[in-house]
Amino acid sequence: MAVVLENEQGALIDHGLALKRVxxxxxTDAHIKHQSYVMKTDLFEINEPFKxxxxxxxxxxxxxxxxxxxxxxxxxxSELNIGEVEAQQYHSGILKKVTxxxxxxxxxxxxxxxxxxxxxxxxxxxxxxxxxxxSVCAEGSSAGQFIKVDNxxxxxxxxxxxxxxxxxxxxxxxxxxxxxxxxxxxxxxxTHLRLSECVNRVCSNDWNRPRLCQIDSETYIIPNxxxxxxxxxxxxxxxxxxxxxxxxxxxxxxxxxQNKSVKRKKMYxxxxxxxxxDISMEDLAAPGCVVVVWVTNRMKHIKFVKDTLFPRWSVTxxxxxxxxxxxxxxxMTQDINSDHKKPYEMILIGRYNEFKLSYKExxxxxxxxxxxxxxxxxxxPACDWKSGITDLCGEGISxxxxxxxxxxxxGNKKKELGSFPESYVIISVPCALHSNKPPLIEVLKRxxxxxxxxxxxxxxxxxxxxxxxxxxxxxHQHIDFYELG
Numbered sequence: 001m002a003v004v005l006e007n008e009q010g011a012l013i014d015h016g017l018a019l020k021r022v023x024x025x026x027x028t029d030a031h032i033k034h035q036s037y038v039m040k041t042d043l044f045e046i047n048e049p050f051k052x053x054x055x056x057x058x059x060x061x062x063x064x065x066x067x068x069x070x071x072x073x074x075x076x077x078s079e080l081n082i083g084e085v086e087a088q089q090y091h092s093g094i095l096k097k098v099t100x101x102x103x104x105x106x107x108x109x110x111x112x113x114x115x116x117x118x119x120x121x122x123x124x125x126x127x128x129x130x131x132x133x134x135s136v137c138a139e140g141s142s143a144g145q146f147i148k149v150d151n152x153x154x155x156x157x158x159x160x161x162x163x164x165x166x167x168x169x170x171x172x173x174x175x176x177x178x179x180x181x182x183x184x185x186x187x188x189x190x191t192h193l194r195l196s197e198c199v200n201r202v203c204s205n206d207w208n209r210p211r212l213c214q215i216d217s218e219t220y221i222i223p224n225x226x227x228x229x230x231x232x233x234x235x236x237x238x239x240x241x242x243x244x245x246x247x248x249x250x251x252x253x254x255x256x257x258q259n260k261s262v263k264r265k266k267m268y269x270x271x272x273x274x275x276x277x278d279i280s281m282e283d284l285a286a287p288g289c290v291v292v293v294w295v296t297n298r299m300k301h302i303k304f305v306k307d308t309l310f311p312r313w314s315v316t317x318x319x320x321x322x323x324x325x326x327x328x329x330x331x332m333t334q335d336i337n338s339d340h341k342k343p344y345e346m347i348l349i350g351r352y353n354e355f356k357l358s359y360k361e362x363x364x365x366x367x368x369x370x371x372x373x374x375x376x377x378x379x380x381p382a383c384d385w386k387s388g389i390t391d392l393c394g395e396g397i398s399x400x401x402x403x404x405x406x407x408x409x410x411g412n413k414k415k416e417l418g419s420f421p422e423s424y425v426i427i428s429v430p431c432a433l434h435s436n437k438p439p440l441i442e443v444l445k446r447x448x449x450x451x452x453x454x455x456x457x458x459x460x461x462x463x464x465x466x467x468x469x470x471x472x473x474x475x476h477q478h479i480d481f482y483e484l485g
Contacts, residue, residue: 002442004114010101010324010425012109015438016044020485022223022464027211034209036485037221042158043432043481046326047150050333050341087299088339095336098322098344101425106330118329155432161480167195167218172232172471175199189213189222198474200231202239210464212479219479227467228459230474233271236457239469240283247286248467249452250444254294254437256458257301273304281313284455285352290447291315294323294437295346305348315350319420323347323438325430333430347440349420418446433476435460 002018003011016039023037080088109115177185177200187197189205195216204227205211213222229239241247258270285291291313295301310317322344325333332343428438441454441463459468461476 002439005105005109005112007101007104008421009097009423010105010427011443012105012114013426013428013438013442014114015428015431016041018439018442023210023221023482024485025209026221027207027209029212037210037482038485039431040158040481040483042154044328044429045154045158046152046328046333046429046432048152048327049331049335049343051151053151083299087297090299090302091297091342094322094344097423098324098425099336102324102326102330102332102427105427106326110330115330116328118331152432158481159432159434162475162478165475168230168472168475171195171199172230177231177235177238198230200229200235200238202227202229204228215474220474220477221479221482222477223462223464225465226462228462228473229467229469230471231469232471233275233458236279236469237283239467240280244286247453248284248289248455249286249448250290250292250441250454251281251284252292252294252440252454252456254435254456254458256435257296257298259296259298273301273308276309277312279313279457281315281352282354285313285354286453287352287354289352290444291350291352292440292444293348293350295348297342297344297346302346302348310348310350313350313352314354315352317348317350319349319422319424321347321349321424321426323426323428326427328429344425347426417449420447433460433481436476439463 002013002015002021004014004017005012020036020038025034026037027033028035106115110117175196185201187201187203189203189207190213191211192214195218198215205222205225207224210221210223213220231238253276255276256270258272281289281291291310293305293309295305306317309315324344326343327333334341334343336343424443426438426440426443430436430438445452454463454466456463456466456468457470459470460472462468462473
């Protein structure tokens with residue numbers, strides 16, 4: 001199991017272990033030869049909190065010279081504006097919860113040996129690998145004399161193996177789907193394909209094991225029973241389910257949110273918030289579908305999802321979780337009190353409610369008073385997803401004592417569904433690959449029916465029994481990021 005430790009407020013997840021179990025038996029040739037693969041361990045060699053090389057070097061130099069460095073807080077040139085005050089208040093409420101969960105789970109993890117205690121190893125070479133960083137040199141040192149700086153160098157180098165590779169996004173921009181097609185053409189996966197064959201086509205397999213696939217001159221590791229659409233977001237509607245039976249029970253989105261750093265570095269293409277309004281949740285989501293949105297800590301994006309996107313999608317926000325990033329010694333990757341960068345990201349969770357008025361119905365001209373329509377828009381038939389669920393006939397089933405049982409139109413009892421905790425903290429050592437999030441399915445499955453249909457939008461990797469869409473959906477499946485286990 002990917003969940004190593006858990007309490008009522010959070011869970012410690014081993015991302016690398018989850019991948020190891022997916023790829024423990026990979027078919028590597030036509031003779032059904034099996035080999036075990038793991039994502040390169042260097043990608044999880046997060047030994048120290050995230051810092052700039054120059055900052056780490058200055059700290060090491062001061063340490064060697066016996067200079068005591070004091071943290072200097074930047075003085076603001078102006079007062080906080082309304083938005084900044086709001087963000088400060090919002091995150092101050094999160095800070096204590098995250099800190100308490102971190103302290104409890106990490107102390108337990110160290111006791112049972114899930115996490116190494118940094119104090120015991122004291123930075124010995126056996127526990128922390130260091131790389132001589134020749135790009136920085138201590139001030140006053142002669143040429144050729146370098147201070148050994150770790151600064152997660154192994155992880156950063158492993159993540160940069162394919163930096164600058166834009167072949168997937170380039171082909172998505174070049175090739176457009178047929179204009180007369182209402183849905184994407186479907187393609188059964190094989191072990192040898194041309195990249196142009198995969199674009200704008202729903203590619204799927206019914207393999208019982210993962211396989212190595214040759215796509216053009218590149219090798220990718222493809223999970224069993226996985227489906228993907230390699231396509232630009234402009235064409236996302238081509239993969240909408242053709243029948244109600246094909247709609248999804250879990251939809252995860254990791255949008256490429258706009259921010260100043262992305263614009264400055266031109267790291268990847270980003271979307272305007274308003275572009276997400278084009279997604280038709282009515283066409284994608286099954287009744288009671290769980291919708292999960294990864295969000296940066298910027299209040300603009302958080303408010304947009306809660307106040308605009310979810311209501312537009314007929315989704316009721318039921319929980320605000322956090323993903324806390326730690327080093328392999330359990331330290332937070334950033335100062336949690338920093339106003340600049342936090343060691344956590346937000347996970348907003350909602351339930352799709354088919355009984356809400358659709359956006360089109362809500363905005364349609366009507367003699368009915370607008371205030372009344374706004375109230376009606378949020379009327380749910382005797383249902384509160386935090387404490388109950390609604391059956392297929394629309395009859396509410398409330399249960400104030402705890403979780404509820406899903407009951408179909410025939411009255412047959414189905415799996416008991418847990419109620420979402422409003423606050424929960426997922427803790428893991430982050431993968432060094434950009435935007436490679438930890439798997440949430442093991443934590444979320446208690447809130448889903450058995451054998452749920454799962455979809456990820458803006459995906460960069462694949463999972464068994466999932467459908468994934470994105471213009472870089474195969475990026476993190478490249479064999480360069482894996483090694484024999």
